[in-house]
């Protein structure tokens with residue numbers, strides 16, 4: 100497939116509003132692709148370049164993009180920037196700039212879909228001091244051979260924001276339909292492989308094998324997530340539940356085979372080098388080959404320390420030893436996904452838990468079986484007294500469902516609820532805030548689209564304001580008056596007093612009294628609050644349901 104055909108599919112999809120029609124369009128394309136093209140197409144159409152388990156990263160920011168396009172169309176970086184500011188969309192601006200250039204160039208090569216992927220791989224592989232120059236050269240080559248429409252989607256892919264609304268769920272359904280396999284099998288394989296591209300290939304070649312796909316060490320799977328909920332509702336539905344403390348740390352996944360072990364963060368980045376103490380403690384606690392799921396918590400004098408201490412350790416690449424002396428991390432392991440060559444993901448939690456107790460001699464998070472609200476409340480109060488965030492309530496016969504935020508795990512926390520929202524724009528500040536960004540535009544995600552839900556300006560002190568400016572200044576994609584559009588890869592945790600229905604923002608909702616809490620460095624944009632979950636919170640709030 101030529102990249103142009105891919106671009107044409109994207110353009111068609113952009114014009115379709117209905118989910119089913121989008122799925123049908125994509126399903127019609129998949130069988131026509133060859134084996135090299137299929138996985139690439141499947142990832143690209145979701146706006147992703149590499150498999151989710153992969154630690155590869157393109158590392159292209161807006162500035163590199165401006166420079167590459169400026170070079171190709173023979174203009175200045177500022178002209179590109181202005182064009183992007185005028186449209187507010189890097190893709191459309193690049194398309195228009197390339198359209199002007201097109202009449203004058205005769206030496207373009209056809210870009211194949213797989214060629215583009217190979218070039219992206221080269222960009223990701225470029226390291227060291229020269230990496231920016233190498234990435235720029237590759238980007239120049241790509242835009243130099245791109246027709247205007249190709250330019251639109253090349254730019255968006257490089258910024259990892261395709262904006263066509265083909266999220267993971269839609270693509271999964273399209274794969275199932277294209278190769279006439281049960282969507283549950285596709286989902287099962289996707290959870291274990293963590294790469295819909297490879298799943299699509301398997302669905303075509305050997306659909307029977309989909310059910311046999313299992314999790315593999317050193318290929319991290321997405322973490323199972325929790326919904327906010329109440330203990331009472333879970334007890335009513337299930338009679339008996341497992342209750343655990345909700346530790347305020349950072350999630351990790353630990354993989355070990357023989358003498359080799361690795362640790363992955365919640366974003367599935369490898370963080371083994373930053374957490375030698377966690378690795379050592381877990382290696383000492385088991386002789387088995389395992390994949391474990393847990394929370395790394397910071398402790399001082401036996402008391403848990405806030406999350407900020409933990410995240411500092413996760414980020415640390417240099418002087419890890421010095422940092423280790425200041426911040427001691429300990430693992431609290433609450434799940435096991437793999438043991439000695441066998442996946443445990445489909446076993447019920449109660450069974451996984453029993454196995455965990457048998458194979459790990461220390462660091463297993465405490466778990467309580469509870470049948471009545473009073474018992475659960477006592478554990479909840481104890482958890483808060485110990486300085487934890489609240490409790491997790493888990494369904495005893497539930498499988499491990501990677502990446503799913505369902506009702507099998509429910510989190511119960513006191514006080515104000517917060518939302519994790521993607522920062523998609525900012526506004527220049529005034530007065531004391533002049534020269535930095537004074538407020539930030541926030542969005543929820545909905546199948547790959549980002550929909551605005553409000554702005555946040557309060558709760559940010561001067562020090563944080565400066566840090567946020569440093570964080571965002573190289574992520575500006577477009578400017579218009581006092582507003583800028585940002586590369587959407589930072590997540591803010593935001594407090595609020597109420598969710599309101601509102602026509603002012605794309606999501607159809609707005610936040611009353613939004614308040615900045617912190618940057619969720621451990622979360623990526625596709626893990627931010629979804630529109631569905633926002634609506635659920637809105638309804639829960641309307642019905643006046645409490646938190647216990």
Ligand code: ATP
Nearest residue numbers: 324325326343344345346349350394433464491510
């Ligand atoms: P929050 O913002 O409330 O921490 P989250 O959005 O980060 O939640 P959720 O999946 O909603 O993630 O909440 C579960 C998180 O709580 C897990 O990702 C994990 O990091 C943490 N956690 C702490 N203790 C436990 C536990 N015992 N079992 C599962 N997760 C736990």
